[in-house]
Amino acid sequence: MNSDSIKMLALHRKGHEFGHAIYLSEKIGSTQELAKLMLAKGIKSQHGTIVIARQQLNGRGRFGRNWISPTGGLWMSVIMTQGLTIKRAPIIQFLVAISVGETIAEMTRIECTYKWPNDLLVHGKKICGILVDVELQGNIVKNVVAGIGLNVNFPAAHLYRSKSFRLHSEVTTLRDELGYDVPLLDIIKLILEKLESYNKLLKNGRIKAIMDTWRLRSEKFDRMITIKEGNTVIQARALGVDDRGVLKVELPDKTVKEIILGDLYFTCDKPVSTLG
Numbered sequence: 001m002n003s004d005s006i007k008m009l010a011l012h013r014k015g016h017e018f019g020h021a022i023y024l025s026e027k028i029g030s031t032q033e034l035a036k037l038m039l040a041k042g043i044k045s046q047h048g049t050i051v052i053a054r055q056q057l058n059g060r061g062r063f064g065r066n067w068i069s070p071t072g073g074l075w076m077s078v079i080m081t082q083g084l085t086i087k088r089a090p091i092i093q094f095l096v097a098i099s100v101g102e103t104i105a106e107m108t109r110i111e112c113t114y115k116w117p118n119d120l121l122v123h124g125k126k127i128c129g130i131l132v133d134v135e136l137q138g139n140i141v142k143n144v145v146a147g148i149g150l151n152v153n154f155p156a157a158h159l160y161r162s163k164s165f166r167l168h169s170e171v172t173t174l175r176d177e178l179g180y181d182v183p184l185l186d187i188i189k190l191i192l193e194k195l196e197s198y199n200k201l202l203k204n205g206r207i208k209a210i211m212d213t214w215r216l217r218s219e220k221f222d223r224m225i226t227i228k229e230g231n232t233v234i235q236a237r238a239l240g241v242d243d244r245g246v247l248k249v250e251l252p253d254k255t256v257k258e259i260i261l262g263d264l265y266f267t268c269d270k271p272v273s274t275l276g
Ligand code: BTN
Pocket: 029, 030, 031, 032, 033, 056, 058, 059, 060, 061, 062, 063, 065, 067, 069, 074, 075, 076, 077, 118, 119, 128, 129, 130, 131, 147, 148, 149, 150
């Protein structure tokens, strides 16, 4: 991937919803921050504009965590200004997850699983994280920046060795899984195509179709999990994710709680119903 091939890709995407304008940086703090700055300043930030970096020096994960972003990964932010209602906005992270998951499957035959709300795993190890930042105007989501961090052509050992690495989950990369490199440009091209077709579903209100696609390959439910919501830690049985993208859990007193945001750790691999 170089600036010429990116220019060619943007040309090829002319007239399409995503990727008609692509900005590639060699090394920046964070594509997410740059995309948000472009929106704030009204510079080159139409719906479907993409910001990509070969390397991020200050990549952002959820909950203000670092996202280590060496050369060889796909670090990309997608600007969306389609004016979604607040109700539909949470679906974006699922839409992005299935777009990336299907791209990986079609290009490599690796079938990822999805972990609520925004992770892609291979054999239980995290390979991709998604970060969605939204800007509201009343009841309308004015702008969305969807950040995709996909570990592609570098060894996971690189992340484990990094001083700023904090282990929240085991991690892997496509190179580690496959033993060879996958062209970043082809991955980007297919993700953009998938985003376009799934976003069409979203715009047509076909939210159930998006959520069904996500649920088809989501981590198994009916098992005990630990959820962190800010400083609170809850032990509960995961029941499933509904069409609003909300995780439903059963608390020890049998009441059902809805989790809208949080961090999920599976504490037990077996379905609860099979536990003694
Ligand atoms: C997570 O915590 O799992 C989300 C990680 C999101 C990382 C991506 S990389 C591209 C974009 N730029 C950033 O600084 N973060 C997102």
